[in-house]
Amino acid sequence: xxxxxxxxxxxxxxxxxxxxxxxxxxxxxxxxxxxxxxxxxxxxxxxxxxxxxxxxxxxxxxxxxxxxxxxxxxxxxxxxxxxxxxxxxxxxxxxxxxxxxxxxxxxxxxxxxxxxxxxxxxxxxxxxxxxxxxxxxxxxxxxxxxxxxxxxxxxxxxxxxxxxxxxxxxxxxxxxxxxxxxxxxxxxxxxxxxxxxxxxxxxxxxxxxxxxxxxxxxxxxxxxxxxxxxxxxxxxxxxxxxxxxxxxxxxxxxxxxxxxxxxxxxxxxxxxxxxxxxxxxxxxxxxxxxxxxxxxxxxxxxxxxxxxxxxxxxxxxxxxxxxxxxxxxxxxxxxxxxxxxxxxxxxxxxxxxxxxxxxxxxxxxxxxxxxxxxxxxxxxxxxxxxxxxxxxxxxxxxxxxxxxxxxxxxxxxxxxxxxxxxxxxxxxxxxxxxxxxxxxxxxxxxxxxxxxxxxxxxxxxxxxxxxxxxxxxxxxxxxxxxx
Amino acid sequence: xxxxxxxxxxxxxxxxxxxxxxxxxxxxxxxxxxxxxxxxxxxxxxxxxxxxxxxxxxxxxxxxxxxxxxxxxxxxxxxxxxxxxxxxxxxxxxxxxxxxxxxxxxxxxxxxxxxxxxxxxxxxxxxxxxxxxxxxxxxxxxxxxxxxxxxxxxxxxxxxxxxxxxxxxxxxxxxxxxxxxxxxxxxxxxxxxxxxxxxxxxxxxxxxxxxxxxxxxxxxxxxxxxxxxxxxxxxxxxxxxxxxxxxxxxxxxxxxxxxxxxxxxxxxxxxxxxxxxxxxxxxxxxxxxxxxxxxxxxxxxxxxxxxxxxxxxxxxxxxxxxxxxxxxxxxxxxxxxxxxxxxxxxxxxxxxxxxxxxxxxxxxxxxxxxxxxxxxxxxxxxxxxxxxxxxxxxxxxxxxxxxxxxxxxxxxxxxxxxxxxxxxxxxxxxxxxxxxxxxxxxxxxxxxxxxxxxxxxxxxxxxxxxxxxxxxxxxxxxxxxxx
Numbered sequence: 001x002x003x004x005x006x007x008x009x010x011x012x013x014x015x016x017x018x019x020x021x022x023x024x025x026x027x028x029x030x031x032x033x034x035x036x037x038x039x040x041x042x043x044x045x046x047x048x049x050x051x052x053x054x055x056x057x058x059x060x061x062x063x064x065x066x067x068x069x070x071x072x073x074x075x076x077x078x079x080x081x082x083x084x085x086x087x088x089x090x091x092x093x094x095x096x097x098x099x100x101x102x103x104x105x106x107x108x109x110x111x112x113x114x115x116x117x118x119x120x121x122x123x124x125x126x127x128x129x130x131x132x133x134x135x136x137x138x139x140x141x142x143x144x145x146x147x148x149x150x151x152x153x154x155x156x157x158x159x160x161x162x163x164x165x166x167x168x169x170x171x172x173x174x175x176x177x178x179x180x181x182x183x184x185x186x187x188x189x190x191x192x193x194x195x196x197x198x199x200x201x202x203x204x205x206x207x208x209x210x211x212x213x214x215x216x217x218x219x220x221x222x223x224x225x226x227x228x229x230x231x232x233x234x235x236x237x238x239x240x241x242x243x244x245x246x247x248x249x250x251x252x253x254x255x256x257x258x259x260x261x262x263x264x265x266x267x268x269x270x271x272x273x274x275x276x277x278x279x280x281x282x283x284x285x286x287x288x289x290x291x292x293x294x295x296x297x298x299x300x301x302x303x304x305x306x307x308x309x310x311x312x313x314x315x316x317x318x319x320x321x322x323x324x325x326x327x328x329x330x331x332x333x334x335x336x337x338x339x340x341x342x343x344x345x346x347x348x349x350x351x352x353x354x355x356x357x358x359x360x361x362x363x364x365x366x367x368x369x370x371x372x373x374x375x376x377x378x379x380x381x382x383x384x385x386x387x388x389x390x391x392x393x394x395x396x397x398x399x400x401x402x403x404x405x406x407x408x409x410x411x412x413x414x415x416x417x418x419x420x421x422x423x424x425x426x427x428x429x430x431x432x433x434x435x436x437x438x439x440x441x442x443x444x445x446x447x448x449x450x451x452x453x454x455x456x457x458x459x460x461x462x463x464x465x466x467x468x469x470x471x472x473x474x475x476x477x478x479x480x481x482x483x
Numbered sequence: 484x485x486x487x488x489x490x491x492x493x494x495x496x497x498x499x500x501x502x503x504x505x506x507x508x509x510x511x512x513x514x515x516x517x518x519x520x521x522x523x524x525x526x527x528x529x530x531x532x533x534x535x536x537x538x539x540x541x542x543x544x545x546x547x548x549x550x551x552x553x554x555x556x557x558x559x560x561x562x563x564x565x566x567x568x569x570x571x572x573x574x575x576x577x578x579x580x581x582x583x584x585x586x587x588x589x590x591x592x593x594x595x596x597x598x599x600x601x602x603x604x605x606x607x608x609x610x611x612x613x614x615x616x617x618x619x620x621x622x623x624x625x626x627x628x629x630x631x632x633x634x635x636x637x638x639x640x641x642x643x644x645x646x647x648x649x650x651x652x653x654x655x656x657x658x659x660x661x662x663x664x665x666x667x668x669x670x671x672x673x674x675x676x677x678x679x680x681x682x683x684x685x686x687x688x689x690x691x692x693x694x695x696x697x698x699x700x701x702x703x704x705x706x707x708x709x710x711x712x713x714x715x716x717x718x719x720x721x722x723x724x725x726x727x728x729x730x731x732x733x734x735x736x737x738x739x740x741x742x743x744x745x746x747x748x749x750x751x752x753x754x755x756x757x758x759x760x761x762x763x764x765x766x767x768x769x770x771x772x773x774x775x776x777x778x779x780x781x782x783x784x785x786x787x788x789x790x791x792x793x794x795x796x797x798x799x800x801x802x803x804x805x806x807x808x809x810x811x812x813x814x815x816x817x818x819x820x821x822x823x824x825x826x827x828x829x830x831x832x833x834x835x836x837x838x839x840x841x842x843x844x845x846x847x848x849x850x851x852x853x854x855x856x857x858x859x860x861x862x863x864x865x866x867x868x869x870x871x872x873x874x875x876x877x878x879x880x881x882x883x884x885x886x887x888x889x890x891x892x893x894x895x896x897x898x899x900x901x902x903x904x905x906x907x908x909x910x911x912x913x914x915x916x917x918x919x920x921x922x923x924x925x926x927x928x929x930x931x932x933x934x935x936x937x938x939x940x941x942x943x944x945x946x947x948x949x950x951x952x953x954x955x956x957x958x959x960x961x962x963x964x965x966x
Contacts, residue, residue, distance in 0.1 A: 092903055103900060211698075448888070454894050
């Protein structure tokens with residue numbers, strides 16, 4: 001079942017009609033819509049998890065947590081818009097004595113308009129139909145049209161029914177939410193004149209193709225894509241010396257979590273040469289669970305990615321089997337190893353993301369070599385360092401910060417907290433923009449500023465009226481003022 | 484004199500080397516750099532104005548004001564970074580009792596890296612070598628390489644000397660500022676691997692070509708372009724009835740200001756049919772000053788643009804001469820008129836920006852016709868309405884807001900205040916991004932977020948340390964806290 005271009009046009013036209021109504025709705029009304037969707041999904045959690053498990057084989061424990069995360073995310077955005085800072089209201093009163101005289105000027109953010117959201121294969125709830133992109137767009141008053149992922153189509157259709165019905169019953173305008181299926185409809189969606197921005201989570205190849213459509217429009221639109229990430233980890237000599245087994249265990253847990261299909265999976269690990277860390281990992285990974293991969297396509301690609309790495313003369317197999325029938329038997333963990341020198345010579349080959357339960361241990365001889373090697377690591381969502389308290393790692397932290405959007409200390413990157421401070425983004429190809437797709441600040445992606453000059457009080461948006469009827473934080477004549 | 488590609492590479496490599504040093508500098512240090520540049524330019528104002536006048540013929544009064552605006556802008560950004568909100572510091576403390584447990588997470592904005600700035604022809608100071616793009620990039624710690632505009636090359640070279648020397652003496656790192664000339668160097672600059680973002684002010688054709696280079700890089704970078712703007716004005720029946728002459732005078736003053744070469748020039752004016760406003764404008768424009776245009780190329784294009792409009796059967800000449808030798812004699816004001824019906828039929832032809840002292844009066848029969856016509860107006864930097872207090876103009880304001888980044892009431896769009904609330908941007912082609920190129924929030928274009936997870940206090944940037952050593956506003960556990 002795929003959406004025809006006629007059906008697509010009807011959906012985007014309806015979204016364009018809904019946009020001004022949604023923009024005019026109060027924050028309290030929109031917060032109500034989000035909470036209604038969250039409640040509806042929680043009510044249907046068991047049914048949804050069953051469909052999702054049959055399509056993705058992710059297991060009910062993981063999926064249950066993901067539903068909770070998804071509904072929590074919807075409720076977080078209800079809180080974010082209620083708090084009101086997201087409107088970035090700024091008021092500069094007139095200054096007739098200035099040279100030249102300054103007029104009264106007041107700035108606020110308005111919703112962009114209909115947003116296209118491309119769902120991901122690996123998070124059927126949290127990065128899909130009612131995931132973070134959808135929640136943040138609806139929150140600020142943008143209608144959403146989701147492109148369903150073919151890996152969990154039945155779930156997507158059922159989710160769309162529930163989301164649509166919940167929005168309608170909560171009073172959202174018709175056209176506020178729609179769903180399309182099929183690659184042709186997806187491409188057309190990005191080029192559709194009524195679409196004003198795109199949120200995307202997926203592969204580098206797929207994301208870049210859609211980015212190119214968005215950028216080559218007559219009127220280019222922002223494309224917020226999360227594409228691919230190798231997520232480097234650095235282990236210092238001190239850390240390996242003192243906690244080798246613990247680190248090996250943590251690493252194995254992280255790179256095999258969700259059968260290695262997290263966008264924050266640690267794909268490469270810089271380890272000090274000759275410290276025996278490979279053996280510790282080989283021991284830990286022995287018996288670690290693999291499992292079925294999300295789709296046959298991903299399962300077919302997994303051993304291919306391993307073989308491509310092993311074709312390089314500098315790459316060795318530490319643990320696991322290069323030859324796997326991951327389609328029929330599921331994937332089993334594979335650990336590879338190489339040297340920092342080889343990585344610096346052939347970064348394109350050795351630092352390409354392999355989706356699935358595998359990681360590459362890269363041995364380095366000195367901090368200088370480590371820093372030189374980190375400079376060739378592609379932009380990533382996360383970068384992690386494990387060090388001892390008395391080690392001087394400022395240089396390493398600085399190098400990691402340049403390559404990633406989140407820097408972790410003494411932890412593992414899988415697991416992305418949904419809160420105000422989260423940043424899930426990073427230098428290309430981690431993301432195609434400077435924004436996050438997780439956490440409160442994700443809402444800013446779907447808003448644009450408008451300044452009102454010398455506007456009569458009654459024509460100003462409530463956020464900008466003199467007596468602050470919304471009771472929100474604002475900057476007034478340069479000073480941040482709390483309500 | 485044009486920059487060779489070898490020279491360009493040396494400049495961008497030096498900028499890349501300066502970037503981490505500038506990023507590590509304190510806000511107070513960078514504020515000092517900006518103030519040093521402002522002081523230096525003020526000291527040399529007379530000399531600079533003389534060079535600028537000889538190259539642009541804009542006149543010393545206007546240029547004097549522009550220098551003051553430019554140095555004021557540099558000082559505003561010094562204030563902005565001193566205040567500290569621009570860092571968008573967010574702290575979420577750990578919550579071990581949450582499911583799953585939440586780690587300590589702290590987010591702050593870091594500078595992107597070297598920025599390319601393309602200067603404009605029409606503002607040799609405020610949107611050029613040391614203009615808003617340069618000031619906002621330097622403020623947040625990004626080195627800048629300016630592409631000089633050929634229309635004021637001598638000024639650009641002298642400005643670059645002064646800016647470079649002031650930065651060096653104030654302690655900024657070598658490589659913090661550079662200047663290139665020539666189209667080839669400009670194109671190469673946008674594609675240069677060390678460049679992380681581009682600021683641009685200029686034409687739709689030139690800007691789009693550079694946007695396309697930025698978007699087609701292996702690693703696409705943000706392109707903050709201000710391209711072109713028709714700046715619609717709406718006059719209601721009530722306003723024209725009561726203040727026809729005053730409005731005509733105001734309009735003529737605005738569309739002829741700077742010989743019609745402002746990006747916010749009112750290019751089209753919607754006027755009620757049969758209210759005699761054309762006559763009032765014809766009377767006001769009689770004897771209004773024209774003047775020399777900025778460059779021969781602009782002067783050659785001006786009568787061509789007028790003729791192209793007059794070739795349309797629905798366009799009439801209200802005042803002025805279609806045939807002009809603007810290259811040798813300067814440009815004289817031209818007023819044209821057409822109908823809203825014609826504009827809706829041929830928006831591509833009738834609503835194209837003509838740079839220079841001309842405006843197009845568009846007569847409308849009803850508010851419905853006005854609203855339908857506003858829907859085809861291209862994205863603009865500004866939109867203006869003149870109405871009487873007792874008129875209901877909510878619908879008009881809403882339509883204008885959708886097409887522009889700044890909505891003005893009872894004023895004229897030329898004149899852009901530099902302050903916290905300003906927004907100088909709008910839907911494409913007004914800008915290629917959701918950002919402003921004027922005012923405090925312009926700084927956000929050159930920053931990207933980084934989140935620190937479970938970081939030891941000593942490894943956190945000062946903005947995120949527990950005791951808030953910078954004394955800046957921060958969001959802590961969801962609550963905005965003032966210092």
